[in-house]
Amino acid sequence: MIQTVSLFSGGGGLDLGFQREGYEVIWANDVEKNAAATYRRNLGSHILCADINTVPLSALPPCSVVIGGPPCQSFSLAGNRNTEDARGRLVWKYLEVIDTLRPRAFVFENVTGLLSAKNARGERIIENLFLAFERIGYRLSWKVLNAADYGVPQRRKRLFLVGLRGNETFAFPAATHREDAYVTIGEAIDDLRRAALREGARAAYTHLPESAYQTAMRAGREDVSDHVVSSMSELDRFIIAHVRPGGNYMDIPPDVASARITRLQRDGGHTTCYGRMRPDEPAYTVNTYFNRPNVGCNIHYSEARFITVREALRLQSFPDDYEIVSTSAQGKRLVVGNAVPPLLAQQLARALVPYVETRG
Numbered sequence: 001m002i003q004t005v006s007l008f009s010g011g012g013g014l015d016l017g018f019q020r021e022g023y024e025v026i027w028a029n030d031v032e033k034n035a036a037a038t039y040r041r042n043l044g045s046h047i048l049c050a051d052i053n054t055v056p057l058s059a060l061p062p063c064s065v066v067i068g069g070p071p072c073q074s075f076s077l078a079g080n081r082n083t084e085d086a087r088g089r090l091v092w093k094y095l096e097v098i099d100t101l102r103p104r105a106f107v108f109e110n111v112t113g114l115l116s117a118k119n120a121r122g123e124r125i126i127e128n129l130f131l132a133f134e135r136i137g138y139r140l141s142w143k144v145l146n147a148a149d150y151g152v153p154q155r156r157k158r159l160f161l162v163g164l165r166g167n168e169t170f171a172f173p174a175a176t177h178r179e180d181a182y183v184t185i186g187e188a189i190d191d192l193r194r195a196a197l198r199e200g201a202r203a204a205y206t207h208l209p210e211s212a213y214q215t216a217m218r219a220g221r222e223d224v225s226d227h228v229v230s231s232m233s234e235l236d237r238f239i240i241a242h243v244r245p246g247g248n249y250m251d252i253p254p255d256v257a258s259a260r261i262t263r264l265q266r267d268g269g270h271t272t273c274y275g276r277m278r279p280d281e282p283a284y285t286v287n288t289y290f291n292r293p294n295v296g297c298n299i300h301y302s303e304a305r306f307i308t309v310r311e312a313l314r315l316q317s318f319p320d321d322y323e324i325v326s327t328s329a330q331g332k333r334l335v336v337g338n339a340v341p342p343l344l345a346q347q348l349a350r351a352l353v354p355y356v357e358t359r360g
Helices: 013-020 033-042 090-101 125-135 185-189 212-218 234-242 259-267 309-315 329-337 342-357
Strands: 002-007 023-030 047-049 065-068 105-110 138-146 157-165 297-299
Touching (some): 002 090, 002 342, 013 023, 013 342, 090 105, 090 125, 185 309
Parallel strands (some): 002 023
Antiparallel strands (some): 105 157
């Protein structure tokens, strides 16, 4: 077993992929209570819910691999990109942990905005990171990976840095799926046609699995949690009634009572906003507010509703036996939207094994 430490673990998407490839995650950490509780339910009790800045580095166990993705909001292309806030500085805490534990390898996940982010002095953060890791003896490789290339029904692009102690260079795994053979939204969720109407209720499968992906995701279960229709405003209902599959705010009548929609129709941009999914395409990036129409393409392709938490989990490649523990519905969406898709993580973990097993 390859002993592994996980930082900024969230609900455990990255960890689940590594566990499937035989890695033993012996210690994990996240500051968010719902994420830690979800991790504990699905992956084990080895997670500590605490701010990593308050954890003595001497408390972290020796390991061969460190994995994790520091909070990405500070580098997001959609946000204010304040690289000097507390979350932005957590990338350097990650480096401090690596320097202390001296693992054979590490995997660092983040948004693509990190590639262009600069600090207050105008220096590119990614260049400083490379220099800092090289100074402590690690050779880095980086690549932007699209989850759809690895069997995830979602066009989700994220930056991955892989560091190896010494002079070896990591080769990223080749894509397992081509553009013309991506797993589609329909292949991922079309067997989940009858959602529950109240929070906490379970939904029985009403159809046999219709794709290899659906069969794999069912994990032998007879019903699912978190397949619940979220509430909608009258404006939401109006929008859903007018947006066609593959469409967006341009399908909404121009007299709609929304200044934002009027502005988007006039000025353009943000083309996924107020979008309805297409069953024959992968999803766009699953975000943390998929119960809203104005922050992405979150409308179900054939039903008058937004996608459910369970459907979002499917689009992230979490199996149906993965259960979210949260004190609120939005807490569940945060766990899902912030996760690394396990199928993508699994491919990375598999590619890393030869480097870890042959190193001292």
